[in-house]
Amino acid sequence: MPFEFRVNGRIDRPVAQVFDAVVNPDQLSRYFVTLGGISGPLVAGATVKWWGRVPVQVEAVEQNERIVFRWDAMVAKGEEPYQTRVEMCFQSLDDGATMVTIAEKGWPENGQGQKGSYVNCEGWSQMLACMKAWLEYGINLRQGYYLSELSGKPALEPQA
Template identity: 95%
Template sequence: MPFEFRVNGRIDRPVAQVFDAVVNPDQLSRYFVTLGGISGPLVAGATVKWWGEVPVQVEAVEQNERIVFRWGATVAKGEEPYQTSVEMRFQSLDDGATMVTIAEKGWRENEQGQKGSYINCEGWSQMLACMKAWLEYGINLRQGYYLSELSGKPALEPQA
């Protein structure tokens, strides 16, 4: 059975503002990619770096509707690197809010692939909560959340 997941959350802001909070590095670095920042905006065909070192290969950007990118999966020592695919969808709701859905797939069907999918599912769920807090209330939930932020090193996995 392939490892994949889908998470979603309602953000009480118009779709254009929510979409911009993902593609715009000035916004995304305020609530999600806070340590190390982002090297540029998400535009189709670009490769940007998140957290100053993680390459994100942007495949598609459909204004206010969809973003698709590929990035490296966490691999076990000695395992050949590979990428997973992330798709973000933005749906304008009747009340003026936006439903954001994030799906990720493509992990290898092994123990490390399963572990990586669980870690990323947790991370994307947290990203949605952080985006909601930032856009609706101006609060950065990630500030001081990870021990790595105190040490100055990016958190690519939860710290023990």
């Protein structure tokens, strides 16, 4: 059975504001990619760097609806590098809020693939919580949360 997951969260803000909080590097670096920042906006065909060095290859951006990108998976020493595919969907709700769904897939069906999928599922769940806190209350939940934030190393950097 392939390793893949889907997480979602309701953000009490209009879809345009929530979408911008992901594609706009100034916003995303305030609550998620806080260490090292982002090299540019998420635009179809672009490769941007998160945390100052993790390449994110943007495949599709549909304004206020969907973002698709690929990035390097965590690999064990000696394992061949590969990428996973992330799809973020933004649904405007009747009450003016936005439902954000993040799905990721592409891990091999082995122990390292399972571990990588679990780590990323945790990371995207935290990203949604951080986005909610940032957009609804102006709070950066990641500041000082991870030891990596204190050590100067990115939290979600794939291992070489």
